[in-house]
Amino acid sequence: MSDPVVVGVDGSVSGLNAVAVAAREAHLRDAPLRIVHACGPPPPYLPPGAAPWPPFDPLLEPTVQGVLTRAEERASEAAPDIDVFLSVVAAETLEVLEVESRSAALAVVGGRGRSAFAGLLLGSTAAQLAAHGRCPLMVVRGRPAPAGPVLLAVDGSPAGEAAVEFAFTEAALRDAPLVALHVWNTWSARTHESPGAPPIAVVSDVDHLREAEQRLLDETVAHRRENRPTIDVERRLVRSRIRPALIDASRGAQLMVVGARGRGGFTGLLLGSVGQALLHHAHCPVTVVRGKE
Structure with missing residues (x-):
């Protein structure tokens, strides 16, 4: 069973x-x-x-x-x-x-x-x-859009890999499209150089950072899309404040999927601030997926 x-x-x-x-x-x-x-x-x-x-x-x-x-x-x-x-x-x-x-x-x-x-x-x-x-x-919670997509919050963290897998599985089960949304800003910069390091606010080459964030999104989706070619996947890259952008995007979704802790989280933190914000304010049901402990 x-x-x-x-x-x-x-x-x-x-x-x-x-x-x-x-x-x-x-x-x-x-x-x-x-x-x-x-x-x-x-x-x-x-x-x-x-x-x-x-x-x-x-x-x-x-x-x-x-x-x-x-x-x-x-x-x-x-x-x-x-x-x-x-x-x-x-x-x-x-x-x-x-x-x-x-x-x-x-x-x-x-x-x-x-x-x-x-x-x-x-x-x-x-x-x-x-x-x-x-x-x-x-x-x-909230008012899900029955015909909306499964919305995946992509953060590129090792812990977030389980969330990506769950979102693809859920989209397949529901026969729904999947929107892989990655929100970035200049505070994301240092995590590319040293994962887990504190972010920085000033970036000299924003275009280079945008390209790095696009690669992160593409690589996160690529191999799973190959394994599930029937799922309609939209990759969406947005430069904005992370929590407000994800909350706003949840208005048109039937389900949001997020990892328990992103790449900017402190070691030992069981639930990241983005996950907490979505659980409190998202406009549709939210699934929090933990990585391997």
């Missing part, structure tokens, strides 16, 4: 929207869907031999069953032909989903959970799981 698509639910509207998206992703992959509901922290003491995640409090059963029933119904509406499995555990949501992500093809969560403060653009679970999860994480 294929690795499952895992979705976390908490009874919120955002969570139910995530279930529908996760069900469609499971259908595209011919994979089962695992719907997970965490009921808060476990008791402080467990007797010897007890399961690490004990059964939930029986008093919560009516509420939990309501959450799971609505989630299962939403999954069936979105993709009636997939296998659906339900899981309820007494543990913190982030801990549960992090463990689930170790054996999942994809994890899906809503952009805001039931406990999010009014006005908070991204729930804490989504932000933390993007940094600590072990599989690609799709955060369902």
Whole structure:
């Protein structure tokens, strides 16, 4: 059996929207869907031999069953032909989903959970799981354009290679075009000379830098396009501020794909600033893909 698509639910509207998206992703992959509901922290003491995640409090059963029933119904509406499995555990949501992500093809969560403060653009679970999860994480947010492309944020980093592969696979599954977007500016200069080095603001030869950025984009796309010749790929090079340009480009996309950390990120940083900005402000669902740890 294929690795499952895992979705976390908490009874919120955002969570139910995530279930529908996760069900469609499971259908595209011919994979089962695992719907997970965490009921808060476990008791402080467990007797010897007890399961690490004990059964939930029986008093919560009516509420939990309501959450799971609505989630299962939403999954069936979105993709009636997939296998659906339900899981309820007494543990913190982030801990549960992090463990689930170790054996999942994809994890899906809503952009805001039931406990999010009014006005908070991204729930804490989504932000933390993007940094600590072990599989690609799709955060369902915004208003995707159903006929739009899969939008790949190209950054040329080693960690970003996994994001490139995921974006091509997702475009093939959706039978959608792919836009490989690379945003650059003069602050990008030093990373060509020494990857990981701090960027610089003043560049003497902007044309030379533009050519280098174009080569980076072309090389990132080239060999994967050869392996998937049926995908309509557009290479788009834009000189601008990176985060605003990517956020603006997401308006016409059905999905955005980004690596967890770009070539300008600090060593040890689990989620780069560009990824964080997209999770908070993109106009379509965003998938954060981690490279090999």
